[in-house]
Amino acid sequence: xxxxxxxxxxxxxxxxxxxxxxxxxxxxxxxxxxxxxxxxxxxxxxxxxxxxxxxxxxxxxxxxxxxxxxxxxxxxxxxxxxxxxxxxxxxxxxxxxxxxxxxxxxxxxxxxxxxxxxxxxxxxxxxxxxxxxxxxxxxxxxxxxxxxxxxxxxxxxxxxxxxxxxxxxxxxxxxxxxxxxxxxxxxxxxxxxxxxxxxxxxxxxxxxxxxxxxxxxxxxxxxxxxxxxxxxxxxxxxxxxxxxxxxxxxxxxxxxxxxxxxxxxxxxxxxxxxxxxxxxxxxxxxxxxxxxxxxxxxxxxxxxxxxxxxxxxxxxxxxxxxxxxxxxxxxxxxxxxxxxxxxxxxxxxxxxxxxxxxxxxxxxxxxxxxxxxxxxxxxxxxxxxxxxxxxxxxxxxxxxxxxxxxxxxxxxxxxxxxxxx
Amino acid sequence: xxxxxxxxxxxxxxxxxxxxxxxxxxxxxxxxxxxxxxxxxxxxxxxxxxxxxxxxxxxxxxxxxxxxxxxxxxxxxxxxxxxxxxxxxxxxxxxxxxxxxxxxxxxxxxxxxxxxxxxxxxxxxxxxxxxxxxxxxxxxxxxxxxxxxxxxxxxxxxxxxxxxxxxxxxxxxxxxxxxxxxxxxxxxxxxxxxxxxxxxxxxxxxxx
Numbered sequence: 001x002x003x004x005x006x007x008x009x010x011x012x013x014x015x016x017x018x019x020x021x022x023x024x025x026x027x028x029x030x031x032x033x034x035x036x037x038x039x040x041x042x043x044x045x046x047x048x049x050x051x052x053x054x055x056x057x058x059x060x061x062x063x064x065x066x067x068x069x070x071x072x073x074x075x076x077x078x079x080x081x082x083x084x085x086x087x088x089x090x091x092x093x094x095x096x097x098x099x100x101x102x103x104x105x106x107x108x109x110x111x112x113x114x115x116x117x118x119x120x121x122x123x124x125x126x127x128x129x130x131x132x133x134x135x136x137x138x139x140x141x142x143x144x145x146x147x148x149x150x151x152x153x154x155x156x157x158x159x160x161x162x163x164x165x166x167x168x169x170x171x172x173x174x175x176x177x178x179x180x181x182x183x184x185x186x187x188x189x190x191x192x193x194x195x196x197x198x199x200x201x202x203x204x205x206x207x208x209x210x211x212x213x214x215x216x217x218x219x220x221x222x223x224x225x226x227x228x229x230x231x232x233x234x235x236x237x238x239x240x241x242x243x244x245x246x247x248x249x250x251x252x253x254x255x256x257x258x259x260x261x262x263x264x265x266x267x268x269x270x271x272x273x274x275x276x277x278x279x280x281x282x283x284x285x286x287x288x289x290x291x292x293x294x295x296x297x298x299x300x301x302x303x304x305x306x307x308x309x310x311x312x313x314x315x316x317x318x319x320x321x322x323x324x325x326x327x328x329x330x331x332x333x334x335x336x337x338x339x340x341x342x343x344x345x346x347x348x349x350x351x352x353x354x355x356x357x358x359x360x361x362x363x364x365x366x367x368x369x370x371x372x373x374x375x376x377x378x379x380x381x382x383x384x385x386x387x388x389x390x391x392x393x394x395x396x397x398x399x400x401x402x403x404x405x406x407x408x409x410x411x412x413x414x415x416x417x418x419x420x421x
Numbered sequence: 422x423x424x425x426x427x428x429x430x431x432x433x434x435x436x437x438x439x440x441x442x443x444x445x446x447x448x449x450x451x452x453x454x455x456x457x458x459x460x461x462x463x464x465x466x467x468x469x470x471x472x473x474x475x476x477x478x479x480x481x482x483x484x485x486x487x488x489x490x491x492x493x494x495x496x497x498x499x500x501x502x503x504x505x506x507x508x509x510x511x512x513x514x515x516x517x518x519x520x521x522x523x524x525x526x527x528x529x530x531x532x533x534x535x536x537x538x539x540x541x542x543x544x545x546x547x548x549x550x551x552x553x554x555x556x557x558x559x560x561x562x563x564x565x566x567x568x569x570x571x572x573x574x575x576x577x578x579x580x581x582x583x584x585x586x587x588x589x590x591x592x593x594x595x596x597x598x599x600x601x602x603x604x605x606x607x608x609x610x611x612x613x614x615x616x617x618x619x620x621x622x623x624x625x626x627x628x629x
Contacts (some may be wrong), residue, residue: 027503088501092469093607096505364560364604365445365527394604405606406525406562409469410448413523413580416506 004052007065011045014072019232021079028095030111031085034134038075041130045071056368069375074128081125081136091145091401093408097373098153100415101240102135104335106160109133114153116144122252124156127163128311135160148380150373151241151248158233158329165332166232175321179224181244182317183206183217190309197306223314228263231322234271235278235329241286242350244377246275247385249387254293261297263311266318269296274319278326283341287385339374354379357407364399366406373408380404422590423461429588430456437529445527462585465522465536468562469579470608471502471510472519494603504554506542509576512547512569519527519609522563523580528556530593534586536565542583546571549584564612 018039026032045068049167052061067281095114117123117138127135137156143149166172184207187194191204198216206213237245253268261267266274272294279286300308340346357367357379372378380400383389388396389403424432429444430452436443450463499519504510512518528534533556538549550566565584569575577583 025504026501027505088503092503092505360445363440363443363445363527366447366525368447368449399604402561402607406447409523409607410525412506413448 003061003065005069006054008049010072011042011049011068014076015039015042015046020328021083022166024083026086027090027092028099030099030113030134032080033111034078034113034131034136035082037102037131037134038078041071041075052322062250078125078128078131078136079384081113081115081117081138084117084141085113087116087144089141090114090116090139091405093148093405093412094147094150094373096412096415097408098150101154101373102157102160103336104337105157105240105333106135106164110135110160112137114139114144116141117322117416120154120290122149122156124159126160140340142299145405146401147377147408148244148384148401149248149251151237151245151377152252154237154240154245155233157240159229159234161236162229162232166328171328175228175324176225178324179228179317179321180221182320183220183224183313186313186316187217193309197309217310217313220310220313220317223263223311224317227266227314227318228321228325230265230271231274231318232325234275235326236333238275238278239282239329239333240282240338241374242282242341242378243279244287244374244381246279246286246290247381249275250287250293252291253338256295256297259297260395263300263307263314266315267299268294270315270319274326275324277323278329281326282330283347337372339372350375350378354382358382360407361400361403362387362388364403366403366410368407368414370407370411373411376404376411377409424588424590426455426458426460429445429463433514442529442531443527444532445525445530447525448523454601457462462537464539464582464585465524465563467565467577467579467581467583468521468523468607468609469504469506470521471480471504472499472609472611473502474517474611475500480544501608503591504577504579506579507579512567512575512577514546514572514574517550517566517568519611520565520567520577521607521609522565522584525560525562525605525607526555526586527560528557531591532588533557533591534559534588536563536584536586538584539582545575546573547575547577555586557593559605562607563605564609 002326018035021035022032022039023097045064048064049068052064067154088341095112098114099110099112102112109235113134113136115136115138118141119138123138126134128134135157137153139149139153187207188204194216195201198213199208201213201216207217208214234245241248256268265271269291272291276286276291288324300311302308339350341350353375354368357370357376360367361379361383367376367379383400384397389399432444433446433449446463455463460484480626502510512517526534533554534554536549536553538547542548546569548568548570550568553563553565555563563586567577567583
């Protein structure tokens with residue numbers, strides 16, 4: 001019975017690879033825990049295969065083998081991710097402060113894995129049904145020892161917050177209803193243009209009830225949802241890391257590449273304007289001229305009238321509700337221990353801490369008593385933009401990176417050994 | 422002149438106006454304890470990064486190659502390890518490893534230091550192989566050369582007190598300190614051996 005033979009060989013190879021990975025030097029427990037969970041999945045597959053033989057029902061055999069193949073397909077990338085998370089090119093000092101932040105924002109079950117990826121854009125794997133609570137954040141390999149990109153992990157944590165908290169809350173259906181209402185309102189406003197594109201749809205009432213009519217605007221709704229999530233994640237990153245998030249965002253994407261925009265992301269200028277609006281609302285001072293650093297990517301052309309119309313609907317709906325998302329992100333991130341910019345007193349305290357850390361950096365000394373990763377990264381970006389520590393014959397960026405990472409390790413030491421005073 | 426704990430604690434606690442004369446140890450040791458202990462040294466802790474020189478990757482270390490910094494094998498082949506605070510690095514008998522202090526030091530122009538192992542560790546077989554001199558103006562974590570000369574493996578844990586540093590007052594008429602030569606890092610470094618033209622000339626075969 002061939003499928004069974006192939007399945008057994010595949011499983012043996014995968015389990016051997018798992019055994020090799022288990023011998024890696026793991027810098028933190030989450031990577032080992034994720035590996036154990038994946039191992040459990042394939043131990044169950046092995047048990048299932050052991051129960052089958054030549055006499056088993058062919059349909060059952062096929063079903064078991066297909067499920068095993070699907071899981072191999074799904075979990076192999078996770079193994080690669082876990083392996084890369086152990087590579088010493090990563091700046092492991094970033095890890096624990098980010099893990100603590102994840103516990104603060106997502107709860108005590110959140111388990112963070114950071115890896116260096118051979119993909120430019122940071123990304124997050126979340127919501128795998130067999131790996132609940134695990135958040136896999138990839139950082140571009142060449143940046144994995146650069147702590148200045150760490151604020152972008154705030155955006156990626158935003159995706160986990162969106163999936164685990166927002167989408168499962170009572171707030172979310174109401175939000176989606178308003179998003180839908182906004183799209184329908186826009187169609188009604190532009191009814192003649194809509195009819196030109198969809199002459200078969202006769203009545204406005206059909207928009208919500210007739211299958212063909214709803215299918216006509218469904219892509220706009222899907223894009224608006226995705227755009228809203230991206231807005232929300234930017235606001236989370238900003239709320240957690242302050243101004244340093246904006247610098248890290250620019251570091252990744254400025255100057256804006258030529259070419260067509262992705263429809264499920266807000267175009268760049270809208271995204272940046274809402275970042276600035278959120279920053280002001282949170283009490284964070286954006287960099288001077290921040291908006292001028294960016295430009296929009298190309299919108300759909302007039303030749304594709306359908307797509308252009310739909311994306312205009314999506315953009316308009318996402319923009320209409322973006323201010324609500326700013327408020328919602330802020331309300332979800334109010335736990336103690338997180339940086340606060342909401343009052344003048346808090347802002348002054350934050351500025352004083354950042355200045356003190358920055359002054360230490362200029363003396364080529366890591367900081368202590370910093371209290372939070374965000375303060376260190378804000379001081380790091382201040383040094384990177386204003387005055388990098390100058391040591392003759394040394395690359396200033398490397399010196400700064402060492403100082404930031406050592407400050408993060410000192411923060412961890414202090415967290416585990418609080419001063420009696 | 423060796424400086425005692427009370428002088429060092431005062432230096433750190435009351436930083437001089439001239440930033441170049443400021444003395445930092447980060448994380449700062451318990452200054453009250455340092456002040457009152459009467460000790461003439463400051464204890465330093467083990468950091469989280471280690472370097473091993475894998476025996477399987479090169480046949481031998483050629484001192485002549487090492488004398489030419491462009492061709493230093495040891496630096497190229499060093500294998501880095503990260504051991505977080507809650508894990509152990511097992512140093513087996515006869516093994517040698519480079520480690521680093523948890524503390525980042527910044528020495529002012531008037532201060533130098535000597536790092537020595539702690540006798541309590543030495544009696545258990547853990548030796549800090551050299552007494553490392555720390556120059557005035559040094560900034561960074563100190564690389565430590567650890568060797569287990571005992572008979573049983575030793576489990577090292579980042580954060581333990583591993584060595585001590587004695588600080589000396591430096592007397593000089595020159596105010597100049599070249600910080601570039603003494604900038605350390607947060608990781609242990611194999612370092613480069615300064616090019617030695619005399620030794621290289623002596624090692625050449627005589628011309629016919």
